[in-house]
Amino acid sequence: MQRIGVFVCWCGSNIAGTVDVQAVSDALQNEPGVVFSTNYQYMCSQAGQDIIKNAIAEHKLTGIVVCSCSPRMHEATFRKTAAAAGLNPYMVEIANIREQCSWVHKDMPTGTEKAIILGKAAVAKVNLNAPLKPGESPVTKRALVIGGGIAGIQTALDIAEAGFPVDIVEKKPTIGGKMAQLDKTFPTLDCAACILTPKMVDVAQNENIRIFSYSEVEEVGGFVGNFDVKIRKKARFVNEDICTGCGICTEKCPQKKVPNEFNLGMDNRRAIYIPFAQAVPKVATIDADYCTMLKTGKCGVCSKVCTAGAIDYTQKDEIIEEKYGAIVAATGFNPISMDKFDEYAYNQSKDVITSLEFERLTNAAGPSAGKLVRPSDGKHPHTIVFVQCVGSRCAACAEKGKEYCSKICCMYTAKHAMLTRDKYPDTDVYVFYIDVRTPGKAFDEFYRRAVEEYGVHYIKGMVGKVSPEGDKLMVQASDLLANKQLHIEADLVVLAAAIEPDKSARPLATQLTASMDTNDFFTEAHPKLRPVESPTAGVFLSGTCQGPKDIPETVSQASAAAAKVIGLLAKDKLTGNPCVAGSDELMCNGCSSCERVCPYGAITYVDKEFRMPDRTTRVRRVASVNEAVCQGCGACTVACPSGAMDLKGFATKQIIAEVDAICR
Amino acid sequence: MKVSYFPGCTLKTKAKQLDKYTRKSAEVLDITLEEIENWQCCGGVFTTARDEIATKLSSVRALSEAAKKDQILVSVCSACHNVIKQTNNAMQTDDEFNFRVNQYIDEEYNGEAKVMHFLELLRDEVGFDKVAEKVKKSLEGKKVAAYYGCLLLRPSSVMQMDDPENPTIIEDLISALGGEPVIYPYRNECCGGYIALENPESAKARSNKVTDSAAKSGAEIIVTACPLCKYNLEKNGSEIPVVYFTELLAEALGVKEEN
Numbered sequence: 001m002q003r004i005g006v007f008v009c010w011c012g013s014n015i016a017g018t019v020d021v022q023a024v025s026d027a028l029q030n031e032p033g034v035v036f037s038t039n040y041q042y043m044c045s046q047a048g049q050d051i052i053k054n055a056i057a058e059h060k061l062t063g064i065v066v067c068s069c070s071p072r073m074h075e076a077t078f079r080k081t082a083a084a085a086g087l088n089p090y091m092v093e094i095a096n097i098r099e100q101c102s103w104v105h106k107d108m109p110t111g112t113e114k115a116i117i118l119g120k121a122a123v124a125k126v127n128l129n130a131p132l133k134p135g136e137s138p139v140t141k142r143a144l145v146i147g148g149g150i151a152g153i154q155t156a157l158d159i160a161e162a163g164f165p166v167d168i169v170e171k172k173p174t175i176g177g178k179m180a181q182l183d184k185t186f187p188t189l190d191c192a193a194c195i196l197t198p199k200m201v202d203v204a205q206n207e208n209i210r211i212f213s214y215s216e217v218e219e220v221g222g223f224v225g226n227f228d229v230k231i232r233k234k235a236r237f238v239n240e241d242i243c244t245g246c247g248i249c250t251e252k253c254p255q256k257k258v259p260n261e262f263n264l265g266m267d268n269r270r271a272i273y274i275p276f277a278q279a280v281p282k283v284a285t286i287d288a289d290y291c292t293m294l295k296t297g298k299c300g301v302c303s304k305v306c307t308a309g310a311i312d313y314t315q316k317d318e319i320i321e322e323k324y325g326a327i328v329a330a331t332g333f334n335p336i337s338m339d340k341f342d343e344y345a346y347n348q349s350k351d352v353i354t355s356l357e358f359e360r361l362t363n364a365a366g367p368s369a370g371k372l373v374r375p376s377d378g379k380h381p382h383t384i385v386f387v388q389c390v391g392s393r394c395a396a397c398a399e400k401g402k403e404y405c406s407k408i409c410c411m412y413t414a415k416h417a418m419l420t421r422d423k424y425p426d427t428d429v430y431v432f433y434i435d436v437r438t439p440g441k442a443f444d445e446f447y448r449r450a451v452e453e454y455g456v457h458y459i460k461g462m463v464g465k466v467s468p469e470g471d472k473l474m475v476q477a478s479d480l481l482a483n484k485q486l487h488i489e490a491d492l493v494v495l496a497a498a499i500e501p502d503k504s505a506r507p508l509a510t511q512l513t514a515s516m517d518t519n520d521f522f523t524e525a526h527p528k529l530r531p532v533e534s535p536t537a538g539v540f541l542s543g544t545c546q547g548p549k550d551i552p553e554t555v556s557q558a559s560a561a562a563a564k565v566i567g568l569l570a571k572d573k574l575t576g577n578p579c580v581a582g583s584d585e586l587m588c589n590g591c592s593s594c595e596r597v598c599p600y601g602a603i604t605y606v607d608k609e610f611r612m613p614d615r616t617t618r619v620r621r622v623a624s625v626n627e628a629v630c631q632g633c634g635a636c637t638v639a640c641p642s643g644a645m646d647l648k649g650f651a652t653k654q655i656i657a658e659v660d661a662i663c664r
Numbered sequence: 665m666k667v668s669y670f671p672g673c674t675l676k677t678k679a680k681q682l683d684k685y686t687r688k689s690a691e692v693l694d695i696t697l698e699e700i701e702n703w704q705c706c707g708g709v710f711t712t713a714r715d716e717i718a719t720k721l722s723s724v725r726a727l728s729e730a731a732k733k734d735q736i737l738v739s740v741c742s743a744c745h746n747v748i749k750q751t752n753n754a755m756q757t758d759d760e761f762n763f764r765v766n767q768y769i770d771e772e773y774n775g776e777a778k779v780m781h782f783l784e785l786l787r788d789e790v791g792f793d794k795v796a797e798k799v800k801k802s803l804e805g806k807k808v809a810a811y812y813g814c815l816l817l818r819p820s821s822v823m824q825m826d827d828p829e830n831p832t833i834i835e836d837l838i839s840a841l842g843g844e845p846v847i848y849p850y851r852n853e854c855c856g857g858y859i860a861l862e863n864p865e866s867a868k869a870r871s872n873k874v875t876d877s878a879a880k881s882g883a884e885i886i887v888t889a890c891p892l893c894k895y896n897l898e899k900n901g902s903e904i905p906v907v908y909f910t911e912l913l914a915e916a917l918g919v920k921e922e923n
Binding site: 469 | 821827829830847849850853877880
């Protein structure tokens with residue numbers, strides 16, 4: 001018979017406001033096996049944990065029930081408490097009387113009754129608990145970073161600095177990401193390239209870092225500490241080891257009409273190209289969709305001009321298999337498509353551009369060599385209208401926009417407006433906004449400067465329509481503070497398009513079994529306390545794949561993710577989860593039902609000899625669980641028709657006992 | 665193809681041309697328009713007051729008639745189509761509205777009817793390519809500005825006819841008839857609507873913006889599906905003629921009477 005202690009937490013007024021905690025501890029006192037029952041204001045605090053530890057010693061407890069918040073919140077805390085007092089941590093059960101009780105009920109009698117029932121179920125379960133001992137698995141001391149933008153770069157550098165090898169997988173021909181396309185960075189206005197490209201060089205020169213550019217993750221298997229990853233290195237038709245990056249091929253290639261994605265299609269590149277001058281690795285790539293040689297077999301100019309002999313038209317995709325201890329997702333963002341926002345005439349007029357296109361237009365390495373001109377006629381614009389929140393904070397237009405705030409637009413729009421007024425004082429600049437949101441170090445001061453020192457016209461209200469008329473853009477908007485309609489003849493309209501996670505994130509999340517929210521941002525293990533870890537062990541999050549972020553925030557999170565990875569890789573062995581499935585071989589009939597439902601591939605079949613009651617020996621095919629791979633989801637225990645499969649810590653008889661206690 | 669037809673009040677008075685040439689064109693295109701028996705006014709506007717059901721009942725009756733015959737309910741007046749389509753949507757999605765309406769009608773109705781504007785019928789059921797085949801007198805060389813107004817396309821989640829900001833349905837029809845569609849920025853802006861009664865100056869400003877912009881873009885003629893739009897654009901002094909799209913359709917199909 002167990003000796004069980006019950007500890008009811010008030011959680012301040014979170015629980016005690018709707019649950020009579022004294023009545024709960026009194027009621028549970030009389031449950032079978034309970035020898036001690038009490039309640040306390042904050043059971044998770046040092047004082048609360050001491051109550052538990054003392055009770056374990058004093059009453060010789062063999063099992064405890066904590067009636068408190070969700071086990072996701074503090075199960076680990078109370079297991080540690082129990083272990084410190086010499087109790088097996090798996091003899092602890094949590095009754096969730098907060099999220100599943102006090103927070104959802106409004107009146108005290110209902111809340112109290114339900115809390116007692118939940119407590120009884122937990123007591124019934126702990127009566128059948130057995131001490132469990134977790135297994136151990138080794139750690140592969142190498143990390144994988146998926147995405148080579150500023151987030152991936154920072155994470156990789158930090159991990160490498162700590163002495164662990166890191167691989168970066170980047171789907172584009174170069175690392176650098178969105179930051180490489182930016183002109184200046186707020187709030188200090190240093191140029192993006194000047195602070196990013198040295199970091200890119202650091203990555204290239206760091207002995208601990210390998211860059212797989214023009215590559216994508218193909219398959220992920222295994223588990224924390226022991227991931228098996230297949231990486232597809234796409235054929236770039238150029239031998240990376242030989243190419244010197246001289247760029248002659250990119251000048252001689254006769255296929256000149258390929259939209260240049262680095263300049264967002266505002267100019268053209270060749271079919272063989274190096275995305276930008278500071279690309280890392282600085283090697284050429286042939287775009288197979290446009291290369292005449294690859295399409296028709298007739299050309300070969302690049303091969304003829306390449307003095308190094310690096311061109312290889314026969315190159316094939318290559319699959320690289322590697323083991324990793326930890327994986328960091330750093331897949332980044334993109335501005336949303338403006339196709340469904342025809343009220344701003346983005347598709348009707350070349351002079352309606354997105355903010356990222358504006359970055360390229362003002363960048364010295366951009367299509368206009370840094371001169372701010374209209375894309376349509378190359379003339380200098382005298383009136384520019386910036387429209388904020390295009391597709392952001394758009395609950396009413398969810399089919400085309402996003403409900404969330406994209407967070408970075410207020411600051412970059414202030415930057416664009418300020419830089420325009422600084423360089424071209426003859427230009428009138430209007431910014432239309434819903435709210436100006438500029439919290440952050442030196443951010444609001446920056447925005448105020450745009451208004452007060454640079455004379456940017458900030459107007460609260462949204463633009464309703466942009467109509468191209470002749471070579472002008474007629475902007476119709478409302479000024480909410482003056483309560484009037486405005487009609488502005490503009491030369492250039494810049495749309496602050498909402499940002500969304502890169503499209504590659506969703507399939508990657510499936511491969512990593514990492515969860516995502518409805519907007520396809522990766523979900524963190526805890527929104528406040530574990531913001532850089534995914535709920536899937538060994539998978540970490542860096543940058544905008546987790547939510548909209550500016551550069552300072554992205555870099556902070558990237559370093560935080562690196563710290564977590566370093567903490568993991570520094571361990572020689574990982575303690576596993578002992579709550580795994582196990583098969584009773586005598587009952588197993590080898591039907592394969594469990595193998596089919598297992599999402600982790602943890603179940604295999606083995607032929608085993610059995611002594612039969614009549615003293616003969618028979619060989620039977622039975623299920624065998626790889627405890628290191630099993631995640632304890634329990635799918636197999638439900639699928640097993642003969643009841644042979646059971647889950648340690650969540651045995652069928654324990655679950656039934658809980659149900660019985662609830663129904664009693 | 666047989667469909668139920670809801671002409672609406674205006675088509676029997678001010679907008680006879682719209683009705684007449686819808687019928688004539690339909691004949692050529694092998695569409696039989698079966699006019700709903702004893703139809704009543706659609707209600708004029710779809711009021712957003714949620715407790716207002718009286719003005720919507722006649723639309724429900726027409727819808728119910730069409731559903732009984734298992735026919736598509738077709739109207740050609742933008743306003744009627746807007747009211748009928750929104751009413752049908754409310755019958756499908758608003759339980760309280762549905763319940764209250766059903767207290768007033770003999771046979772239960774839950775939004776089963778399919779509602780289409782005549783333009784949609786041409787595009788989705790007949791096909792503009794088939795329309796093009798029947799053209800006898802191509803509109804070749806004619807620069808035509810399509811004017812949508814608000815009621816045809818909005819609210820877009822309910823009307824689901826075309827992109828409210830960048831529609832193409834009338835332009836595609838004009839092309840099918842051999843004409844040259846003129847794209848101009850104000851083709852989906854309001855003509856002033858009923859504000860013409862209370863504040864004629866404001867309506868005039870709206871209308872002029874539309875017609876000036878069409879004329880400046882090189883259009884010779886404006887087509888619309890809405891009697892109120894036509895009224896406002898004409899009354900406020902459009903430089904170029906404003907006609908119903910069905911008039912051009914009938915002309916191209918060779919069934920327009922000479923004036």
